[in-house]
Amino acid sequence: MPSDIVIQCSHALKDRDLSICFAESATAGKVVSEFALIPNCGSVLVGSIVCYDVSVKINVLGVSPDMIDEFTPESAEVTEQLAVGLKKLIPADIVIAVTGLAAPGGSETEEKPVGTMFVNGFIKDQPFGFRRYFDAEPEDVMLKTIDAIAEYLLQNLPAADLEKGAPNC
Helix, strand or coil: CCCHHHHHHHHHHHHCCCCEEEEECCCCCHHHHHHHCCCCCHHHEEEEEECCCHHHHHHCCCCCHHHHHHHCCCCHHHHHHHHHHHHHHCCCCEEEEEEECCCCCCCCCCCCCCCEEEEEEEECCEEEEEEEECCCCHHHHHHHHHHHHHHHHHHHCCCCCCCCCCCCC
């Protein structure tokens, strides 16, 4: 069951007639899954690409191997490029890319410990990005990241058209 904030976000997207798509690495499809569970709100969800492996980041979303070597697959810089690549592939009003370290085994360092997550994207054509750290188990890191995305969107969506009727969700 999606969290209240994800439900509110999905309704806000529908109220504003906005569409959304995702490129997910560390969350491995969990973000799109949470948004897909909102009853009768499928019109906002366009699609998703799970880019867990570096080859998908490079071959599908167009991230340069040099950038991945320089910054690591789990970095703000790579996440920003994932959003740029996704924007070219899937037409949507809102484009979200997520990478990070939900569990050990990636590029964790003292400056970037496990629990560090990166989110970049576009609301319409306005780029945005943020970094969050969650001291939690992997699934909770993912769920907290999803809530952080929904909260960010709720705070930054364009104003709703006041002439539109009540939400259909």
